[in-house]
Amino acid sequence: MCPKYEADGKVLEIDHDKCDGDSACADACPSNVFELVNGKSTAPNIAECTECCACVSGCPKEAIKHSSC
Ligand code: SF4
Numbered sequence: 001m002c003p004k005y006e007a008d009g010k011v012l013e014i015d016h017d018k019c020d021g022d023s024a025c026a027d028a029c030p031s032n033v034f035e036l037v038n039g040k041s042t043a044p045n046i047a048e049c050t051e052c053c054a055c056v057s058g059c060p061k062e063a064i065k066h067s068s069c
Helices: 024-028 054-058
Strands: 005-006 010-016 035-038 041-042 064-066
Touching: 010 041, 024 054, 041 064
Parallel strands: none
Antiparallel strands: 005 010, 010 064, 035 041
């Protein structure tokens, strides 16, 4: 399962087969885009994303794809 989040031309996908819910993305994100739900990362606040790419580089499982990173 690979939920996709979109806003203002930004597209972020999280591979839930890889995500281990350790919150690395949430800890790295300066904009509070992420929320942990049932042990998996979600990105309900994608509209707040500033395209800094910290989540992509910070995920130890390489579970995040971002259209700008
Ligand atoms: S690119 Fe930056 S601002 Fe956007 S979701 Fe990832 S860490 Fe947050």
